[in-house]
Amino acid sequence: MSLKEINETFKEISSMKPLSLLKCTKCDEKLERSYKEGEYATKVVEDKCPKCASPMYVKLIYVNPPPQPQSSY
Numbered sequence: 001m002s003l004k005e006i007n008e009t010f011k012e013i014s015s016m017k018p019l020s021l022l023k024c025t026k027c028d029e030k031l032e033r034s035y036k037e038g039e040y041a042t043k044v045v046e047d048k049c050p051k052c053a054s055p056m057y058v059k060l061i062y063v064n065p066p067p068q069p070q071s072s073y
C-alpha cells in the first residue's frame with residue numbers, strides 16, 4: 001500500500017464521522033451526537049438527558065454512510 005493510498009483511506013474514515021447514540025439511564029430518551037474518542041457501548045458519558053437530566057450512557061456507536069458523491073459519468 002502506498003503512502004497516497006494510506007492517506008486516501010484515512011481521509012475516507014474521517015469523512016465517515018462516527019456517531020454515538022446515547023440513552024438515558026432513567027427514561028427512554030435517546031440522543032444522537034458525534035462520537036468522542038474513548039467512548040464505547042455502555043459507557044456512562046457526561047451528557048445529561050434533555051428530558052430528566054439523568055446521566056446518559058452509550059447505547060451504540062455507528063457510522064453514517066457518507067453522502068453519495070455526485071456521479072459525473
Ligand SMILES: [Zn+2]
Nearest residue numbers: 024027049052
Ligand atoms: Zn431521561
